[in-house]
Amino acid sequence: MEKRKKPKYKIGDTVVITMYGTVGKITDVKWLDGMHVYEVNKSEGLYMEASLQLLSEYEGNVVEQEHIDIEYKFFFGDLVQVKGYGADLFKVIGFRTEIWRYKENAWEDVIYELSRISDGEWLEAGEEELTIVAEAANAETFIQKLGLLFSVNKPQNPFEKEMKLNKRGYRQTERDMVRKKDDQQELIDGLLDIYNDYKILHEMFNDWEYEQVMRVVLEKLKSI
Known part of the structure; x- marks a missing residue:
């Protein structure tokens, strides 16, 4: 051989x-x-x-x-927060690279296309404006746990609100008040469960992503 x-x-x-x-x-x-x-x-x-x-x-x-080797920090389906948009959550739906070349300078910009979870609003943002909340594999589970699949803050139909007011004589019944309080307490309890779970994970693995989730939960609790 x-x-x-x-x-x-x-x-x-x-x-x-x-x-x-x-x-x-x-x-x-x-x-x-x-x-x-x-x-x-x-x-x-x-x-x-x-x-x-x-x-x-x-x-x-x-x-x-x-x-050119481009290292992407975020990928399709990742859940992120955007600088200037508070606790709003966005999903990465696309990204592109813009290559700039001049005689004495050169750089590459990565632009991400996003969709807001609460209302589907489209947004573009640079890499430096984004903070990871959950990777694509865990995004849907996180959204559901957080109660944001259908936004808690979704605007109410004004005609629906008017009909309810007329039917109730512009007064909210005691039963409705109790129900609203129970729903709110259930949401708070769920958020606290998530916070505690991720706190344990953060203490075990010291992963910064867990800390980001904890921060999002706290901001949501404050808004409630």
């Missing part, structure tokens, strides 16, 4: 694709039909050793090819 020779290039090497004069990094090395072939910049094409040369050894004209 023929001994496999050592590859000329390794993952991470900066090379020039000589037929194009473009620069890239080796991202994978494969053994096919008795020879090494190389993946460059995670592209679909594979290159033989003869078609590549280390940048440090290349003497021809180089056509620079920029490779």
Whole structure:
């Protein structure tokens, strides 16, 4: 059995694709039909050793090819809070990257598209304006526990309110007052349960996400 020779290039090497004069990094090395072939910049094409040369050894004209790695902090379905919107919760429904290049400066902006849980209002926000509350896998459970699947603060239909007032003679019955108080107490109890659960998790794992959830719950309790 023929001994496999050592590859000329390794993952991470900066090379020039000589037929194009473009620069890239080796991202994978494969053994096919008795020879090494190389993946460059995670592209679909594979290159033989003869078609590549280390940048440090290349003497021809180089056509620079920029490779940008963007690290996204939030993903589809994540539950977040937005600076300036208090305790309102938003779900990430999309995101895009804007690439800016000038002669003496360069940067990338990540813009997130959001939908407010309480009323579906659409909003755009930058990464620095967002704070994670719950990752996508736990978002729906968190919303339901918090009683926000259908917003507690949803505006009441004015005609419905007027009909109720007329029917009650502009006075709320004692029974309605008791029922409202019971519902409110049930909501408060539920929020306190969530707060205590996440406090225990925070003490056990010291994960900042648990602390964020505790803060949201406290803000909700204050609003009640």
